[in-house]
Amino acid sequence: MNFTLTEEQEMLRKMVRDFAKNEVEPTAAERDEEERFDRGIFDKMAELGLTGIPWPEEYGGIGSDFVSYVIAVEELSRVCASTGVTLSAHISLASWPIFKFGTEEQKKKYLTQLASGEKLGAYALSEPGAGSDVSSMRTQAKLEGDHYVLNGSKVWITNGGVADIYVVFAKTNPDEGNRGISAFIVEKDTPGFSTGKKEKKLGIRSSPTTELIFEDCKIPKENILGEEGKGFKVAMMTLDGGRNGIAAQAVGIAQGALDEAVGYAKEREQFGKPIASLQGISFKLADMATEIEASRLLTYQAAYLESEGKPYAEASAMAKLFAGDTAMKVTTEAVQVHGGYGYTKDYPVERYMRDAKITQIYEGTQEIQRLVIGRMVTK
Amino acid sequence: MGLHGSSTVSLNFDQCEIPITQRLGAEGEGYKIALANLNIGRIGIAAQSLGIAEAALEHAVAYAKEREQFGRSIAHLQGVSFKLADMATEVEASRLLVYNAASLQAAGKKCGKEVSMAKLMASKTAVKSAIEAVQVHGGYGFTQDYAVERFFRDAKVCEIYEGTSEIQRVVIGNHLLRD
Numbered sequence: 001m002n003f004t005l006t007e008e009q010e011m012l013r014k015m016v017r018d019f020a021k022n023e024v025e026p027t028a029a030e031r032d033e034e035e036r037f038d039r040g041i042f043d044k045m046a047e048l049g050l051t052g053i054p055w056p057e058e059y060g061g062i063g064s065d066f067v068s069y070v071i072a073v074e075e076l077s078r079v080c081a082s083t084g085v086t087l088s089a090h091i092s093l094a095s096w097p098i099f100k101f102g103t104e105e106q107k108k109k110y111l112t113q114l115a116s117g118e119k120l121g122a123y124a125l126s127e128p129g130a131g132s133d134v135s136s137m138r139t140q141a142k143l144e145g146d147h148y149v150l151n152g153s154k155v156w157i158t159n160g161g162v163a164d165i166y167v168v169f170a171k172t173n174p175d176e177g178n179r180g181i182s183a184f185i186v187e188k189d190t191p192g193f194s195t196g197k198k199e200k201k202l203g204i205r206s207s208p209t210t211e212l213i214f215e216d217c218k219i220p221k222e223n224i225l226g227e228e229g230k231g232f233k234v235a236m237m238t239l240d241g242g243r244n245g246i247a248a249q250a251v252g253i254a255q256g257a258l259d260e261a262v263g264y265a266k267e268r269e270q271f272g273k274p275i276a277s278l279q280g281i282s283f284k285l286a287d288m289a290t291e292i293e294a295s296r297l298l299t300y301q302a303a304y305l306e307s308e309g310k311p312y313a314e315a316s317a318m319a320k321l322f323a324g325d326t327a328m329k330v331t332t333e334a335v336q337v338h339g340g341y342g343y344t345k346d347y348p349v350e351r352y353m354r355d356a357k358i359t360q361i362y363e364g365t366q367e368i369q370r371l372v373i374g375r376m377v378t379k
Numbered sequence: 380m381g382l383h384g385s386s387t388v389s390l391n392f393d394q395c396e397i398p399i400t401q402r403l404g405a406e407g408e409g410y411k412i413a414l415a416n417l418n419i420g421r422i423g424i425a426a427q428s429l430g431i432a433e434a435a436l437e438h439a440v441a442y443a444k445e446r447e448q449f450g451r452s453i454a455h456l457q458g459v460s461f462k463l464a465d466m467a468t469e470v471e472a473s474r475l476l477v478y479n480a481a482s483l484q485a486a487g488k489k490c491g492k493e494v495s496m497a498k499l500m501a502s503k504t505a506v507k508s509a510i511e512a513v514q515v516h517g518g519y520g521f522t523q524d525y526a527v528e529r530f531f532r533d534a535k536v537c538e539i540y541e542g543t544s545e546i547q548r549v550v551i552g553n554h555l556l557r558d
Contacts, residue, residue, distance in 0.1 A: 001475075003482045262555050282552030283545070289555055290476075290496040297475035298468075318468040367461070374460030377440055377467045 001301050005067070012053075012068045016075040019048060025079035031206035032082070032351055037162050038206070039120075041083055042090075046117020051090060054307075055099060059107055060115035065307040066241075070248035070299055077252025078259070081355035082207035084252055088245030089158040090114065094121025097167050097183065097238045101226035110165055110185055122163035123242075124154040124212050125235050132368050134169075134235060135177035139214060141170035141184060146221050148172075148184065150214040153196065156362070160210030161195035164188045167238075168212070169231050181231035185223045192217030203354035240313045241306060242363045243320040247299040250323035250359040254292045257327075257334035257352040261285060264338050264347070281337060288330045295323035314376045321369040324359040331356040381532035418484055418491065420541045421498045425477045428501035428537040432473060435505070435512035435530045436466045442516050442525075459515060466508045473501040492554040499547040502537035509534040 005013070023044055031038060045051055053069045055061025069091060077084030095114045098106055113119040130137040139152025150170055157166075166186045173180035186193060196211030226234045262285060265276035275281045298319040305312035331353040335342035342349045360366050404412050440463055443454035453459045480497040483490035509530040513520035520527045538544045 001478075003479045004486075258555075266556055276552075276556050279545075279549070279552075282556065283548040285555050286499070286548035286551035289492075289551055290500050293479075293493070293496050294472035294476050294500055297479055298472055301475060315471075318471050321464070322468050322472055367457075370461040370464035371457070373464035373467055374454075374457070377436075377463050378444055378454040378460060 001304050003297075005071075008064065009068050009071060012064065013071045013075060015048065016050065016072045017078075019044070020076050020079045020083075024076060024083050028080040028083075028206075029345065029348060029351065031080075033205075033345075035200070035205045035208075037082075037086075037208050039162065042086060042117065042120060045087060050087060051117030052095070052115025053091065055095065055111060055115045059099070060112040066244065066303040067300055067307055070244055070303040073245050073248035074252040074255070074296075074299075077249040078256040080206070081249055081253050081352070081358075082204045084249040085158055085204055085207050085246075085358075086120075088242070088249055089123060090121045090163075092242040092245040093123030093158070093238060094163070094165060094167050096241050097123075097225060097234050098185065100237065101183070101234050102185075103222075105222070106185060106225065114165060119164035120159055120162060122157055122159040122166045123238065124157050124160075124166055124168040126154060126156045127152070128155055132365060134181070134232065137169065137171060137181065138174075139168075139170040140174055141172050141182060143172070143221070144218075147218040148221060148224065150184070150186070150192070150217040150219065152214050154212040154214075156199075157210050157212050158207060158362075160212060161198065161208055166212070167225060168214075169235055170214075172228050172231075176229070178232035179229050181235070182228045183225040183231040183234040184219055185225055186217070186219055190217055190219055202357060203351070204358055239363055240316055243316040243369070244299060244302045244306065244312075246359055246363045247295070247302065247316065247319035247323040250320070250327035250356070251292065251295050251299055253352055253356050253359065254288070254295065254323070254327040254330040257331040257349055257356075258285070258288050258292060260347065260349050260352070261288065261334040261337040264341075275337075284333055284337065288333055291322075291326040292330060295319070295326045298322050314373060317364070317369045317372040317376075320359075320363065321366055321373065324356075324366060324369075327356040327359050381529070381534070381536055417542070418480075418494045421494050421547075422477065422481050422484060424537055424541045425473075425480065425494070425497040425501040428498070428505035428534070429470070429473050429477050431530050431534050431537070432466075432470050432501065432505040432508040435508040435527060435534075436463070436470055438525070438527050438530070439463060439466065439508075439512040439515040442519075446517075453515075462511055462515065466511055469504045470508065473497070473504040476500050492551055492558075495542070495547040495550040498542065499544055499551070502534075502544060505530075505534040505537050 049062040050072050052061030053064045054066050057063045073084045073088050098111045114121045127137050141148040141150050168184045168186045171180045172182040192215045194213045196213045199209040265281050266274050268275050302312050302315035302319045305315050334349040335353050443459050446453050476497040480493045512527040513531050
């Protein structure tokens with residue numbers, strides 16, 4: 001792995017950092033409080049080309065790579081984790097499987113709209129009774145003539161209700177487990193498709209998370225993504241890359257919290273001097289910075305491997321596991337450094353701490369990451 | 380405790396005459412010389428830590444695959460495999476920090492903070508991995524029939540010499556507050 005970023009990657013970081021500072025951060029606390037998604041921010045990301053970072057220009061992307069993509073998610077999450085996951089779900093979960101498994105027609109039609117940011121994407125895998133155990137899903141897709149008819153419901157859908165294009169998983173053969181699953185592309189206005197309950201959440205509150213309901217929802221036969229019965233592979237491979245995005249989100253949250261903690265520690269005086277000069281505080285900051293740097297390198301390594309076309313499932317599981325745990329630890333410590341003030345909404349660290357928790361849960365819990373890594377090291 | 384194959388002694392000087400030509404650098408500049416090599420020394424110890432951690436992990440993985448309890452290898456138990464997953468992840472994180480520090484040093488860039496991060500994290504990982512490797516081996520790990528008890532003893536010094544972990548935190552903390 002090359003430890004020095006390219007000039008292009010450095011430029012992209014600077015651009016996203018400026019954008020995040022000027023256009024995302026000012027409303028982050030307010031959007032969190034109001035649980036409000038802002039499509040305008042997504043539209044501005046589209047203008048900057050962020051919505052299609054890793055995709056070729058022929059499909060509406062900017063032809064960059066996955067390292068640039070994780071840098072963008074990191075910089076957005078540094079000020080607003082909700083905005084970070086909006087982009088991560090859009091690129092890793094919705095666009096990626098279409099790029100990887102889509103037919104030329106599907107890519108021309110759907111990937112182009114997603115990459116350009118004209119349309120927003122989402123991914124629908126989990127169900128009330130099927131979380132980590134995907135094979136127990138119950139949503140069905142029956143082939144009837146030229147259409148598949150979908151029935152069932154999905155939960156925990158990031159960008160749910162506000163997205164235009166959904167990658168949805170359903171059983172085409174309910175008698176089979178993993179081998180009965182197929183993937184589909186569903187457009188938001190399809191009759192029989194609706195948004196259910198919107199979750200009220202601990203964190204990432206300006207990123208909507210909803211239920212999706214399918215009632216005799218007819219979608220054209222040609223909207224199957226990949227082969228019939230091969231949906232499990234689509235779902236799992238998509239999550240391998242998605243984990244990089246979440247790792248990047250976790251790195252960004254942790255870095256944002258560290259920035260706040262360092263700033264506060266230099267300014268806050270007790271015992272006649274800034275608390276930063278106390279080893280009880282500065283050693284804490286040193287540990288936080290070290291774990292963030294390790295998380296960042298793991299995340300960039302996984303993204304680099306993916307860009308190079310090399311296996312990256314183990315690397316991305318490690319990145320997500322380590323970065324998610326680091327985000328939780330660092331944000332908790334950042335609140336601690338702020339003392340009582342950190343517990344109030346006058347400072348952003350309480351939001352960072354609430355936002356961090358989800359990185360240990362979604363796109364495979366930490367326990368699932370350990371399962372993946374444990375299998376690979378004992379293979 | 381550890382590093383028994385490496386000799387550590389005290390040196391005594393009693394009216395010991397050495398020629399003036401043996402003086403390294405100018406008089407009064409010894410402090411600078413002593414600190415100048417710090418980065419390279421710390422990268423070396425960070426790499427040593429990494430090696431110990433990797434070895435502990437490898438031995439633990441091999442033992443877990445071979446040792447059977449409850450009718451199958453203990454590697455199949457999540458209590459063991461999750462431990463191995465954490466060890467492998469921390470080893471990988473340490474490796475990247477060490478290589479990153481070495482790569483910055485090789486490129487002639489400023490890297491005091493990155494070197495201290497590598498040394499701090501890698502040595503902590505070495506101690507943790509070695510302790511967990513003994514744990515995976517159970518009672519056998521406590522005997523000299525297996526190498527992990529040696530890794531356990533060897534690892535500890537990595538958190539102490541060439542700047543204790545506390546000193547690495549002083550260095551990193553200073554960078555954070557100054558930069």
